Amino acid sequence: AQTVTQSQPEMSVQEAETVTLSCTYDTSESDYYLFWYKQPPSRQMILVIRQEAYKQQNATENRFSVNFQKAAKSFSLKISDSQLGDAAMYFCAYGRGNAGNNRKLIWGLGTSLAVNP
Amino acid sequence: DTAVSQTPKYLVTQMGNDKSIKCEQNLGHDTMYWYKQDSKKFLKIMFSYNNKELIINETVPNRFSPKSPDKAHLNLHINSLELGDSAVYFCASSQEINNEQFFGPGTRLTVL
Numbered sequence: 001a002q003t004v005t006q007s008q009p010e011m012s013v014q015e016a017e018t019v020t021l022s023c024t025y026d027t028s029e030s031d032y033y034l035f036w037y038k039q040p041p042s043r044q045m046i047l048v049i050r051q052e053a054y055k056q057q058n059a060t061e062n063r064f065s066v067n068f069q070k071a072a073k074s075f076s077l078k079i080s081d082s083q084l085g086d087a088a089m090y091f092c093a094y095g096r097g098n099a100g101n102n103r104k105l106i107w108g109l110g111t112s113l114a115v116n117p
Numbered sequence: 118d119t120a121v122s123q124t125p126k127y128l129v130t131q132m133g134n135d136k137s138i139k140c141e142q143n144l145g146h147d148t149m150y151w152y153k154q155d156s157k158k159f160l161k162i163m164f165s166y167n168n169k170e171l172i173i174n175e176t177v178p179n180r181f182s183p184k185s186p187d188k189a190h191l192n193l194h195i196n197s198l199e200l201g202d203s204a205v206y207f208c209a210s211s212q213e214i215n216n217e218q219f220f221g222p223g224t225r226l227t228v229l
Contacts, residue, residue, distance in 0.1 A: 033216045039158070043205060045220035089158055095216030102172055103148055103216050107160045 002027045004094050006108035013082045014116050020067075021077045021111045023092030031097030034068065034075045035105070040088040048090070051075065053097065079113075087115040120144050123208050123221035130198055131229055137194045138224045140208030148172070149191035150218065151183060152207040160207075166191055195226075203228045 003026045013019035025034070036048040051059045051068050058066050063080045079086055092108040121142045130136055142149060150173075151163040165173035166185040180196045191208060208221040 035217065043223045043225075045207065045209075045223075047217060047219075050217055091160065097216070099216060100213070102165075102167075103211055103213065103218075104162055104165065104173055105216065105218060110158050110160075112158075 002029075002094050002096075002106045004092055004106050004108040006090075006092050006111050008111045009109070010112045010114070012114040012116055013079070013086075015084060016081055018078060018080045019082055019113065021079075021090050021092075021113065023075045023077070023108055025073050025075065025092075025094050025106075027073070027094065029096060033095045033097060034066075035093040035095065036064070036066070036075075036077045037091045037093060038086075038088045039091065039110075040085070045091075049077065082115050084115050084117060087113060089113070121208060121210055121219050121221040123206075123224050125224060126222060127225050127227075129227045129229065132198055132200060134198050135194070135196045136198060136226070137192055138206055138208075138226075140191045140193070140221055142189055142208075142210040142219070142221075144210055144212070144219060146210035146212045146219070147188055148211050148213075149185065149188070150207075150209040150211070151191065151193050152209065154205040154207060154223070156204070164191075164193075198226075198228045200228050202226060 005024045032053045034051045038046045038048045067076045089110045094106040148167045150165045164183040169185045182194045185191045205223045209218040211218045
């Protein structure tokens with residue numbers, strides 16, 4: 001069975017600095033997707049970034065980028081130039097490719113990120 | 118335009134009552150989900166429907182009953198509410214193409 005592990009329950013970063021949140025996963029499949037979701041205090045779940053396993057290039061969305069290491073089954077999120085609005089709970093999730101109608105995502109326990117002014 | 122909407126956003130009720138939460142998505146997705154998020158922020162999948170058919174039914178008390186009248190709607194009815202049901206309940210939807218799930222704003226249920 002697939003698992004997702006976020007080993008850092010809490011992290012903090014100074015405003016304008018860079019922080020990396022770690023995520024590792026376990027799967028025997030070769031076709032899958034990985035996601036980082038952000039949940040600010042408003043509790044809305046927001047997709048930050050998505051990575052397709054078949055793509056070697058790391059996904060990037062503005063100040064957010066991932067370091068996807070398929071062989072190591074690692075999917076870390078880097079936030080550059082951290083802003084106060086980045087303070088949130090961050091969840092890593094795994095989804096099977098070609099899942100048909102059974103598209104359950106496997107979720108990590110989350111990392112709470114504080115941004116210090 | 119709201120993509121995934123839930124009503125109500127807040128629900129406070131007494132133990133033993135029955136309540137419903139409604140969810141609608143206007144994204145044209147074929148799959149919808151209910152999640153429970155406890156006080157420790159753990160996200161637990163409860164149910165998933167694909168084109169009105171129940172696909173995922175995790176270990177959830179049978180006091181929880183989902184209903185999907187059409188593929189744009191997924192409601193959650195909870196009978197005989199208990200203190201432990203207090204949580205935030207999220208509805209989400211997805212399309213097959215890349216598994217990305219879109220979430221509603223959540224319903225904070227408080228059972229007194």
